Amino acid sequence: xxxxxxxxxxxxxxxxxxxxxxxxxxxxxxxxxxxxxxxxxxxxxxxxxxxxxxxxxxxxxxxxxxxxxxxxxxxxxxxxxxxxxxxxxxxxxxxxxxxxxxxxxxxxxxxxxxxxxxxxxxxxxxxxxxxxxxxxxxxxxxxxxxxxxxxxxxxxxxxxxxxxxxxxxxxxxxxxxxxxxxxxxxxxxxxxxxxxxxxxxxxxxxxx
Amino acid sequence: xxxxxxxxxxxxxxxxxxxxxxxxxxxxxxxxxxxxxxxxxxxxxxxxxxxxxxxxxxxxxxxxxxxxxxxxxxxxxxxxxxxxxxxxxxxxxxxxxxxxxx
Numbered sequence: 001x002x003x004x005x006x007x008x009x010x011x012x013x014x015x016x017x018x019x020x021x022x023x024x025x026x027x028x029x030x031x032x033x034x035x036x037x038x039x040x041x042x043x044x045x046x047x048x049x050x051x052x053x054x055x056x057x058x059x060x061x062x063x064x065x066x067x068x069x070x071x072x073x074x075x076x077x078x079x080x081x082x083x084x085x086x087x088x089x090x091x092x093x094x095x096x097x098x099x100x101x102x103x104x105x106x107x108x109x110x111x112x113x114x115x116x117x118x119x120x121x122x123x124x125x126x127x128x129x130x131x132x133x134x135x136x137x138x139x140x141x142x143x144x145x146x147x148x149x150x151x152x153x154x155x156x157x158x159x160x161x162x163x164x165x166x167x168x169x170x171x172x173x174x175x176x177x178x179x180x181x182x183x184x185x186x187x188x189x190x191x192x193x194x195x196x197x198x199x200x201x202x203x204x205x206x207x208x
Numbered sequence: 209x210x211x212x213x214x215x216x217x218x219x220x221x222x223x224x225x226x227x228x229x230x231x232x233x234x235x236x237x238x239x240x241x242x243x244x245x246x247x248x249x250x251x252x253x254x255x256x257x258x259x260x261x262x263x264x265x266x267x268x269x270x271x272x273x274x275x276x277x278x279x280x281x282x283x284x285x286x287x288x289x290x291x292x293x294x295x296x297x298x299x300x301x302x303x304x305x306x307x308x309x310x
Contacts, residue, residue, distance in 0.1 A: 020277040030277070034285045041289045045296055067236065074232050081267055082225045089217065188267040195259040199252030203239035
């Protein structure tokens with residue numbers, strides 16, 4: 001058994017069985033995901049404390065365009081999770097072309113999401129929001145908004161690059177169906193984080 | 209995996225996808241209903257946890273892995289997140305109060 005095979009499916013017959021009966025790569029991805037979940041948790045807790053402690057926290061998000069934009073972004077990202085799932089299932093069934101097609105649809109949806117996100121950022125910046133200043137109230141609003149949504153956007157862009165590399169590698173035979181599944185896990189995690197970012201960052205700060 | 213099993217799996221994936229979308233829509237409706245920030249935070253967090261649970265169990269297939277993996281990952285993560293809530297609060301309090309009673 002080669003080093004690559006050991007990394008792919010666990011350990012060889014002469015070694016102990018892989019923990020939790022899953023490939024080592026998959027376990028590493030799960031461990032990365034929980035550590036990343038805690039990172040986002042820390043940021044959201046920090047934001048929660050700042051928001052709670054501030055008497056003039058801004059509530060700038062209008063239904064049109066901000067919340068509508070967020071609704072579209074949410075729809076796009078959740079749909080991309082479904083397309084990723086279909087891509088993984090296709091790869092597990094040995095349908096290489098189907099797997100690549102659905103993975104690239106996921107990548108496309110990720111790029112659409114990033115574009116919508118940047119549009120939202122540009123409109124905020126246009127209204128005068130920076131990391132340390134905004135025209136409405138507590139100066140920490142911009143730092144919270146840009147750091148949390150920025151970290152999420154970085155994850156989306158990282159996922160887009162990773163899925164592209166894995167899909168091309170899968171097409172060339174460098175990566176296997178298990179690799180598609182592992183990066184699928186990462187993509188679903190990015191989707192799950194967004195489910196917490198939307199209500200806490202956007203919906204708690206809508207203009208009424 | 210047989211063709212029929214794959215079709216059934218896809219069907220359940222689509223059902224979970226629709227439920228997650230419906231919950232996301234419900235959050236937006238709730239955001240425009242009257243209520244305090246505290247009430248809204250609890251409602252949003254509750255719904256987001258349901259969405260995340262569905263995603264972890266059905267999209268990430270943690271439900272289909274060995275139970276020991278789930279028990280190794282979930283309680284530890286929840287514990288760290290809850291402790292963060294305690295320690296951060298204490299760290300703010302301790303700046304303004306004496307660290308020990310007189």
